[in-house]
């Protein structure tokens with residue numbers, strides 16, 4: 001049994017807390033939202049993010065970060081990537097011992113193009129980090145909270161540490177964890193797929209069908225692979241759980257908020273209206289900005305990502321952008 005501090009009690013933080021409690025760990029959940037923490041401690045529910053779900057009563061919520069980190073062996077970060085750096089600065093101040101960092105958030109920091117592992121090593125004192133593991137793969141909180149079958153991977157540059165985290169999170173009944181030693185591939189794969197999920201929702205919102213969706217997923221994977229390999233990912237990772245696996249689930253499921261956001265944009269709502277109407281974080285928007293900047297700086301061809309960028313940030317008509325994609329110079333697959 002380990003003592004685990006979960007940073008962020010939203011949908012995924014709560015889903016993973018239930019799993020960790022099922023695995024007999026001591027689970028301490030920290031969130032800035034005082035009302036949510038009170039709800040978790042008194043009603044054992046999370047109505048805003050996981051309506052109808054019941055959380056185990058031994059999950060304890062904290063609003064005091066020092067208390068939440070006391071005796072902790074593993075710190076699991078599950079906050080939106082845009083607040084990750086600030087959350088880590090706060091953790092560094094409050095933490096007084098060495099822990100394993102596990103991250104389950106998916107996204108790239110705009111402007112810096114940094115992956116979460118890079119931000120962790122920048123913001124946390126070296127003496128306080130035993131190592132870093134990314135927990136990624138096709139996983140919707142809405143299914144994990146119902147203990148439905150889910151398979152993910154634990155990736156680290158340190159395979160021994162990945163194996164340790166695999167044992168902590170693996171559950172023989174419903175949550176299987178593979179190890180992987182390609183952190184770049186895992187972190188990029190799980191972030192870039194959210195852009196393709198936005199595109200998939202836009203296509204559906206416009207009324208296009210399964211042919212378009214299958215083509216989008218296939219060509220989306222091709223450009224994710226181009227960028228990821230250029231920055232050091234292993235090709236096999238893109239064809240694994242954290243690449244194609246996560247891409248399929250995000251680009252086809254109604255549970256995906258990136259897909260849902262795309263659906264609204266495709267149906268004619270603009271970005272501001274769309275984001276304002278979403279209860280939960282839409283990581284694809286920021287990852288699209290980061291991927292667009294990174295691909296431009298590295299001169300990597302990513303037509304779908306650039307098209308999504310045009311729709312979201314230049315407010316171009318999706319139909320017009322799709323027409324341009326279809327009229328690109330013909331080429332060999």
Ligand SMILES: NC(=O)c1ccc[n+]([C@@H]2O[C@H](COP(=O)([O-])OP(=O)(O)OC[C@H]3O[C@@H](n4cnc5c(N)ncnc54)[C@H](O)[C@@H]3O)[C@@H](O)[C@H]2O)c1
Pocket residue numbers: 007008009010011012013030031032033036049078079080081083086087104105106107139140141142279280281283
């Ligand atoms: N929801 C899923 O099914 C799922 C699955 C896999 C990965 N993810 C990833 O996990 C991350 C979080 O997603 P989510 O769906 O749980 O988001 P969410 O919007 O449901 O919840 C985010 C939570 O973080 C809290 N928070 C914000 N800033 C904080 C801070 N500085 N310190 C502590 N808590 C803070 C918020 O109050 C909120 O409770 C995202 O990167 C997402 O892509 C989500």
